[in-house]
Amino acid sequence: MKKLMCVVLGMSASLFAASNVYDFTLNSIDGKASPLAEYKGKVVMIVNVASKCGFTPQYKELEAVYEKYQSQGFVILGFPANNFGGQEPGSNEEIKTFCSRTYSVKFPMYSKISVKGADIAPLYQFLTDPASKTGGEIKWNFTKFLVGKDGKVIARFETPVKPDAPEVISAIEKALK
DSSP: OHHHHHHHHHHHHHHOOOSSGGGOEEEBTTSOEEEGGGGTTSEEEEEEEOSSSTTTTHHHHHHHHHHHHGGGTEEEEEEEBOOSTTOOOSOHHHHHHHHHHHHOOOSOBBOOBOOSSTTOOHHHHHHTOTTSTTOSOOOSSOOEEEEOTTSOEEEEEOTTSOTTSHHHHHHHHHHHO
8 A cells, every 4th residue: 555655646746847936946045945936027047055165156146136136026046065075064044144144145045955866956957957047967066047027947057157148138128028
């Protein structure tokens, strides 16, 4: 009976296929359930972040882009991850303190998750689905996914592309129209 229940539960889980990012609920950096559905109708940038990475200064550009476009319906969501070289070793509280003190981050931050491997978070399974045009495994920290108002991924920008690069700004402005 126990085995049958596991099979049924496994089947029902696999039958649920997310159609957009609004189908996910993750914990905020403070540990509270935070449904991404609260961003319906906004343009969202989802970024896997780390505090001890050579690309960590991108927090500055992320915050500047967030502040510039926030009033137009744009939001950035930061997802700390320790998948690359142990570059996000801290607790959620330590990460929150670092981001606010060092980079004055005001955009929403979420609890630390895994963005690749056997323990990949369901949101990142969805974002990196090889069947999608923006899919493929995350290669490093600060990979950026741009999500349209409908909750569907419209662009992916790899780590070296700065948040304020012309191609990123152009994609954000186009999505906000």
